[in-house]
Amino acid sequence: MNIGDTNKDRTPTLADVARFAGVSTATVSRCLNSPDRVIEETRNKVLKAVRELGYAPNFNARALAAKRTNTIGAIIPTMENAIFARGLQAFQEELGRNGTTLLVASSSYQTDLEEEQIRTLVSRGADGLLLIGYRRDPKVYEFLHRQGVPVVAAWVFDPDADVPTVGFDNFLAMKMLAEKVISLGHRRIATITAATQGNDRASERLRGILAAMTEAGIPENDLSIIETTYGIDEGGVALEKLMTQQIRPSVVMCGNDVLAVGAIAKAKELGLNVPADLSVTGFDDIEIAKISSPPLTTVHVPHRRMGKEAARALLNMVGTTGGRTKILLETTLQIRESLAQHTD
Amino acid sequence: MNIGDTNKDRTPTLADVARFAGVSTATVSRCLNSPDRVIEETRNKVLKAVRELGYAPNFNARALAAKRTNTIGAIIPTMENAIFARGLQAFQEELGRNGTTLLVASSSYQTDLEEEQIRTLVSRGADGLLLIGYRRDPKVYEFLHRQGVPVVAAWVFDPDADVPTVGFDNFLAMKMLAEKVISLGHRRIATITAATQGNDRASERLRGILAAMTEAGIPENDLSIIETTYGIDEGGVALEKLMTQQIRPSVVMCGNDVLAVGAIAKAKELGLNVPADLSVTGFDDIEIAKISSPPLTTVHVPHRRMGKEAARALLNMVGTTGGRTKILLETTLQIRESLAQHTD
Incomplete structure (x- = not known):
């Protein structure tokens, strides 16, 4: 098969990219996995082929160029009510200002579902993860560390945590x-x-x-x-x-x-x-x-500020190792009519 | 480098998988892109290597086996309030019963942001997409069709739509x-x-x-x-x-x-x-x-039923071509005290 009979409705494969760029599939693979091991001229040819063909299923052109996907994942316990909404919105806006797309999963407060979603987001190429709360199976943090995926825990502040926390007490x-x-x-x-x-x-x-x-x-x-x-x-x-x-x-x-x-x-x-x-x-x-x-x-709770700070902390960590940001935000009492002096 | 000195903290690459499986990187690529072009024995060797090494960044073992990622994407206009929450929760629960993970993006009612998120979800390997409402640039639907990614539009019912709609009038x-x-x-x-x-x-x-x-x-x-x-x-x-x-x-x-x-x-x-x-x-x-x-x-609005039906429609379409489900759900008036007879 040559380019001429490429079916417009068929998803282009790695082989199509290789053919279009005039390189071997192994070279395309190398571009995808270790771009630094490929000379710039070849990398540009492959990048052009990726763009022209709309090659997309598992990588995009930007990821190919930078080995980053510009995608951040967040797992929140629930979308059923608005308690995480405002912080997450601010988190997304800050990511957006940095050209990064947010993908969110909702774990229904279930540990096993959260772990499944962490694996999915990592396997889908997320550059980093936002998690709510810090306390979870240490294996989760070990897995993320091994995969080189930075993580920030928000809605909590824990000075002893192994990962950055952005939240309140x-x-x-x-x-x-x-x-x-x-x-x-x-x-x-x-x-x-x-x-x-x-x-x-x-x-x-x-x-x-x-x-x-x-x-x-x-x-x-x-x-x-x-x-x-x-x-x-x-x-x-x-x-x-x-x-x-x-x-x-x-x-x-x-x-x-x-x-x-x-x-x-x-x-x-x-x-x-x-x-x-x-x-x-x-x-x-x-x-x-x-x-x-x-x-x-x-x-x-200063939800918007928390979301923004969490985004900044996470973006700073992508592509670097470690990161020990701990941000403690202040909460204030908001006294309204539902609380009154007790009299009996 | 051989397996012995693989740094435990380094993300395994395609080359590592090839080495571990005793095949060429091109064979691994072929496994990833056209598993049907690789004999079962080789496919199993590669699959085993993927599992053993925890190779994950852009593919997972299941995707390799079935050329599916068991990930569905949804783009909703907002997470800031609960209007999409209940339907989305039911959508996710139905996907979960089928071993599929949901990733959600929120477009803030912005067309260009939604298009960016569609591209991201496709490039991250989503097997299918849920979108809210039907009316959008036809190029979006053309792109999804070309990529072979099925889509269901919910929260609307449109008998003339080119894609399945699950919603109400x-x-x-x-x-x-x-x-x-x-x-x-x-x-x-x-x-x-x-x-x-x-x-x-x-x-x-x-x-x-x-x-x-x-x-x-x-x-x-x-x-x-x-x-x-x-x-x-x-x-x-x-x-x-x-x-x-x-x-x-x-x-x-x-x-x-x-x-x-x-x-x-x-x-x-x-x-x-x-x-x-x-x-x-x-x-x-x-x-x-x-x-x-x-x-x-x-x-x-029967949000839970809508979410469930949308999930079923979408799951039915994954791996098939076309699909013309149109589901019209009934809405009912809920008369409470905020509406009264006008008297002046």
Whole structure:
């Protein structure tokens, strides 16, 4: 077969590229795998053939030229609600300014699914990866290191981590909010949280509540804990459970705003006045916190800045080895009407 | 260099695979590009080498075996809010049941960014693509056809489309809601919509409102239209603009629930009672519609079913040519308190 009878609808193969460039397939392979071992003239011929033929299935022309794909992967635990949306958008915008495309996978908070997605993104040629949280099987980081794929863990700050972390102190942020709650007279505290197993953000936040309680002399065992998946409906179901307990809480501290908004809606449905009968708090300060009725007291996380800094850290690492960026961002309390003084 | 001194931290190359398998790099290339041109024994040797060395950067063992990557790409207009989340989650779950990984890109409603992402996903080896909406430059579909990458367009139903569509009738769905609105006595209608240029879902919904008005004898020019980006804050800003016009609307029909929830929050801030002073409607029936205060009248879209059907249609097309699935899903009106009889 020669170029003349190349079917326009057929995907061009490596062999087609070799034929077009007038080189062997081995030379094309070498260009793809070790461009530095091929002289520039040959590399340019192959590059031209790749462009002309629209050779694409597994490499693109840019990757061929630079041995980079200009693709970054991110794996987030969920796309079902907006908690990662704003940070990820800022992450993507910063990548875009650097000519890099973002591909995202969503792991549904499942460790094995995340590992599968990491393998897929690496095998699809991602130049680097953004992961949410740091705590995971060390083998994952070993694999990425072996593959030469840099990784940044965001939404956490861990000074001892083996990879760069760009995030905030989940423990301290929630502890500050719990201290505020306790200072308003609340002692019957409940929390609705994501499963803490394998989720360092959730477990650190829970630890923050417990630390504030201990410091205030409230027994840790007094904390009612309900674990559920993040979701508006799930927050409502959990709230209902809490309210059928013998000792009802005066405040429900939720692991994020999505759970909190669901809890508030359910509380109203049950005839409770928020915050007169029950205070509710969130975490994240996403858009729904502001328009919640009543507006939600929460922890404000600088999502956009976090996404941008994570992108910068990761781009700096691509093509280099190591990288030890650790960026700690500040969170602030956002006090709104859903939290009130406890009076009974 | 021989296997003995392979640096464990170095990414294995095609040449390493060839050496390990005891074949030439050209044979490895042939295995990767035209496995059917290589005898089984050789293919198995190469496959074993790929596995042993953890050769991954651009191909994985499964792709080598089946010439498929078991990766599907999806490009959605935004991850910033939950409007695509539920459908996409169902899409991913159905792919997962078939051992296929989903990679998602978000185009921020930008045509050129979407085209870049399509090229990236194809060059990263996606077996197929999910796109939102059908209307785009025909060159995009030509490119995908040439590359042999099947595509399904969702969130729309278009019997004349050149590719399978899995979705609903945006025009009819919004027309039904507008008819309901008009039947309640509203004649001063406003709409807050996404930019309709290049967005067939938004333009069809707008056309639905206009058609219902025309049938009811209300001049099309009476419709106040504000175009904005989807977002809670953006819905609020648009509502404020509408309320400073000389002729105030009695109902604001929003292009989606996110805009509507923002419009309601702003209306309350302006001292308006919803629905006594102003009715507001949405589109999608995502979770926030139910917990909105007052709860939101909207169009219910079967997002989960749409995602699942789109995955099935796409999986059926991978490895085959053509495919002409067209699935029309039904939408229903979800009447809640944000819409009331107009009385003045």
